Amino acid sequence: MSVYVRPPEVLPGISRRRRYTDWVMCGLLGLATLIALIPLGLILYFLVKRGAGQWSGKFFTTDPNGNFLGYPGGIRSALLGSLEIVGLSTVVALPVGIGVALYLVEYGKASRFAGLVRYFIDVMTGVPSILFGLFIYIVLVLSHIGGTFAAWKGAVALALLMLPIVVRSSEVVLLLVPDSLREAALALGAPRWRVVFRVVLPTAGPGLVTGSLLAIARGMGETAPLLFTIATATGLTASLGQPMNSLPTQIFQDITSPRNAVVDRAWGAALTLVVLVLIFNIVARLAARRSRMT
Numbered sequence: 001m002s003v004y005v006r007p008p009e010v011l012p013g014i015s016r017r018r019r020y021t022d023w024v025m026c027g028l029l030g031l032a033t034l035i036a037l038i039p040l041g042l043i044l045y046f047l048v049k050r051g052a053g054q055w056s057g058k059f060f061t062t063d064p065n066g067n068f069l070g071y072p073g074g075i076r077s078a079l080l081g082s083l084e085i086v087g088l089s090t091v092v093a094l095p096v097g098i099g100v101a102l103y104l105v106e107y108g109k110a111s112r113f114a115g116l117v118r119y120f121i122d123v124m125t126g127v128p129s130i131l132f133g134l135f136i137y138i139v140l141v142l143s144h145i146g147g148t149f150a151a152w153k154g155a156v157a158l159a160l161l162m163l164p165i166v167v168r169s170s171e172v173v174l175l176l177v178p179d180s181l182r183e184a185a186l187a188l189g190a191p192r193w194r195v196v197f198r199v200v201l202p203t204a205g206p207g208l209v210t211g212s213l214l215a216i217a218r219g220m221g222e223t224a225p226l227l228f229t230i231a232t233a234t235g236l237t238a239s240l241g242q243p244m245n246s247l248p249t250q251i252f253q254d255i256t257s258p259r260n261a262v263v264d265r266a267w268g269a270a271l272t273l274v275v276l277v278l279i280f281n282i283v284a285r286l287a288a289r290r291s292r293m294t
Contacts, residue, residue, distance in 0.1 A: 047271045054268030064234040064250070064265075072261050075269045077236040078250035081151070082273075084238070085230070085246055086220050088155035089162060093219075094212050096159075097166025104167075105174040106196055124164040132160045133225035141229060149231035151244035157225035162215040169211025173204045213284035217277045223248035247273045 062074035100117065108114025136157040141148055177200050185195040201208070231243035232253065247269050254266035 044274075047267065047274060050264065050267035051269075051271030054264050055271070059265075059268055063236055064245070066234075068259070072259065072265055073234075075247065075250060075265065075272065077234060077245040078247045078269060079272065080236065081233075081244040082220065082247040082276075084240070085151055085155045085226070085244065086158065086216060088152060088240065089158035089219055090212070090216055092155065092159040093162040093166055093215065097163050097215075098170050098208060098212075100163075100167045101170035101174055102196060102200075104171050106192070106200070121164045121167050124160075125168065128224075129161055129222050130224035130228075132157045133228035135160070136225070137228035147241060149229060149243045150241050151230050152240040154226045154230035154244070154246070155240070157229050158219040158222060161222060161225060162219045165215040165218060166212060169214065170204075170208055173207030173211060174200065176207070177203045210284045213280050217280040217284070220277055220280065221248060221273060223252050227252070247276075 059074040060079065061076055063077040064073040104114050104117060136153050140153045181199050181203060182195055185199045226246055226249050230246065232249060233243040233245050237244060251266045251269050254262045257263055
């Protein structure tokens with residue numbers, strides 16, 4: 001007894017018109033990508049061209065000075081001041097932001113209050129950075145709480161700027177943790193807080209690190225909040241209760257100077273700031289890749 005086997009249908013070939021349309025669209029997308037990369041390439045080119053020549057041991061180990069005839073000084077106080085201010089803002093923003101994200105994912109979920117918190121977080125994400133500086137200036141500087149201008153007030157302004165980024169990125173990562181892991185831990189009799197700290201957070205750890213580093217990179221390059229909160233101090237200081245120098249404010253002041261040597265220092269400081277932000281983004285990418293692999 002023979003069995004009839006129907007021959008497979010031959011799919012029609014792709015027409016010449018569809019091939020031509022595909023080539024045209026790929027070419028247009030490639031052209032648009034190239035046009036978008038041109039400004040970025042020019043910025044990096046001029047930064048390296050004007051700023052790389054300023055890098056030296058003296059550039060990173062001396063402070064700005066008022067010498068109008070000789071060497072104007074380096075960026076030591078600005079570099080260390082930026083690291084100190086951003087470090088303090090990170091200590092403030094990360095625990096609060098991850099804590100808010102944990103509440104939204106683990107406890108609040110779809111409640112009305114959680115929805116209200118998400119709404120305000122979205123509003124804070126779209127607020128211009130200068131408004132955070134004005135807010136701290138009115139609330140803390142003009143009221144003379146802890147003095148007038150101080151480094152810790154600039155750190156608070158940057159923490160407010162970083163907070164919505166940390167909350168949103170952390171919430172997305174925590175939602176990716178499978179519910180089966182939570183249910184298995186709860187079925188074994190673990191309390192909810194222990195499930196959060198021993199299961200949820202370690203599982204989402206690499207993703208939380210990625211979001212946190214992106215927030216730090218955003219805060220590192222902000223100028224407007226610092227102009228209203230930390231004033232200017234060219235000398236090196238480690239006191240958070242006094243005015244402090246930083247890379248963004250140093251660049252802002254140097255670029256308007258009539259002296260070529262001071263303007264060149266601004267280019268070197270700008271290149272240093274870009275390299276710092278690039279390092280943070282590379283670390284974030286590596287953390288994200290590790291998260292996908294695990």
